[in-house]
Amino acid sequence: MASSPLSERLGRLFRLQDLDIMIREAQDPAVKKSEEEMGFRLQALEKLxxxxxxxxxxxxxxxxxxxxxxxxxxxxxxxxxxxRICLGCYMSLPTSAVPLTATPEHLLTCENCGRILYWLE
Known part of the structure; x- marks a missing residue:
């Protein structure tokens, strides 16, 4: 699977992150109540x-x-x-950290906070 294009690998990780956020929200009673008051229905925790x-x-x-x-x-x-700013920790990235260094085999991470990075186009 590591041979998948980088954008495909990041896409899967994005979807996983979205599901993790929805699971946390489904477990939080305050968020659940607020969402229901606005007319949104949270999916069942088990389904997520x-x-x-x-x-x-x-x-x-x-x-x-x-x-x-x-x-x-x-x-x-x-x-x-x-x-060149990581929007997770707002620290400047070294000049060597450019989009070209991200390869299908290697995800780039922030040297400061460790988060996985992607470049906005």
Whole structure:
């Protein structure tokens, strides 16, 4: 699976991050009540967890371990870079950290906060 294009690998990790956020919201009574008052229905927790498990099976094991390690520390394990600034920790990235150094085999991470990085186009 590591041979998948980088954009495909990041896409799977983005979907996993979205599911993790929805699961946290479904577990938070205050968020659940607020969402229901606005007319939104949160999906059943079991359904979200099942979708997460299915998606996790399609993700390269190294990518999944990296994401899960980061997600334990930060709500968002994948963050954009704008003008060489990591938008997770707002620290400037070294000049050597350019989009070209991200390869299909290697996800780029912020040297400061450790989050997985992607560049806005």
């Amino acid at each position: 967890q099942g979708a997460r498990e299915k998606l996790a099976e399609t993700i390269d094991k190294r990518d999944l371990r990296l994401y899960e390690r980061i997600a334990k520390k930060h709500d968002h394990g994948i963050v954009p870079v704008e003008e």
